[in-house]
Amino acid sequence: MRDSDADIAIDVLNKLIDQELKAASAGMRDGNRILEECASTRYHAYTFARDEIRKALADAVEERDARNPFQCQRDELVTQDMHTCDLCGRWCPSPVYRVCLCYADQSRVASDVCADCMWRLGFRPVGTVPLEAYRRYERWVSEHPTGRRG
Known part of the structure; x- marks a missing residue:
């Protein structure tokens, strides 16, 4: 998965997380317990998926950098050119x-x-x-x- 694809996936998940949070708040405000519980469940599932994608991307970067001796190593000072x-x-x-x-x-x-x-x-x-x-x-x-x- 390219970085841009991962960014798109995370942005979509962030929008879904916001929608489900609003739906859970509306369900709580209106007293609709079923809507609140379903939206809350989806909210937590989307949040978990987003965090797993971020963790997988970070692991992939560390794994790639560990194999490539030309990449700068952790805590190595380099310019930002x-x-x-x-x-x-x-x-x-x-x-x-x-x-x-x-x-x-x-x-x-x-x-x-x-x-x-x-x-x-x-x-x-x-x-x-x-x-x-x-x-x-x-x-x-x-x-x-x-x-x-x-």
Whole structure:
């Protein structure tokens, strides 16, 4: 189910919840116990369905993010920039990746690739080095200049 489909389903359930709440209130006000009970039962059923849809969507997002190492992880700080993915054309939040796609003598550089495309195309995350270790390496390189490496 796409996000827009889920949003439509939740909006419809919210409208039904409002209608049933009004019907239950009218039944209570008019003394019509049967209308009040039926509307109250439907109200609770719709509320339960809406909450289950929301919970399922949240679980699906967490499951997708757990499998995709390119998605930002929980509590990871990222910018809120929006980019257009060069491969799928969808709007995507940061982080985006820069890749070079090569085949035979043809190549293309994609500067904004979303995490979903990185996962779909089978890229593997590169091992990261802690910033402090990288700074130590840079210091070591600057302290030990050599004319030739290898």
